[in-house]
Amino acid sequence: MSLLRTLLGSFRSARLRLFVLAVATLTLSACAGLLGGDPLRVSVAGIEPLQGQGLEMRFNLKLRVQNPNDTAVSFNGISLDLDLNGKPFASGVSDQSGTVPRFGETIVSVPLTVPAFAAVRQALAFAGAAQSGQFPYTLHGKLAGGLTGTTRFSDQGALSLPMLGTASQ
Secondary structure, eight states: OHHHHHHHHHOOOHHHHHHHHHHHHHHHHHHHHHTTOOOOEEEEEEEEEEOOOTTOEEEEEEEEEEEOSSSOEEESOEEEEEEETTEEEEEEEEOOOEEEOTTEEEEEEEEEEEOHHHHHHHHHHHHHHHHHTEEEEEEEEEEOOSTTOOEEEEEEEEEEOOOTTOOOO
């Protein structure tokens, strides 16, 4: 407290003291509000094919974004990268904007582009994954904008593939 008095006492103007105190209060309250929030939960909700150009493939990836916090999260853009089997596979961006309500969720659509070489690389790696029946994926991305700035997220899992040579009864 004596440090605060010393700092405030060194300012000659009452307006300047009030301004510094207001800025300090707002800064501390903003930091307190940003800390302690739980990370957003992002999962793949669906995927649909889109028209591609040349040899590339395109998909519309639907993400379910859940906000487990008591304040809404606004965003005005999204960027993501999808890795399959530990290798880069697809990426996408969208300028979609919206708000994930407090203790709520929303669906965000992002067009993904799969370059031709990434598709060929994954096709060659498919044989190894088919033996285990699992195809691991990792999704990394960020929601841009809002008062909190950029919010990063990630999701990972494995796509279960039917075992080759076995028939369902």
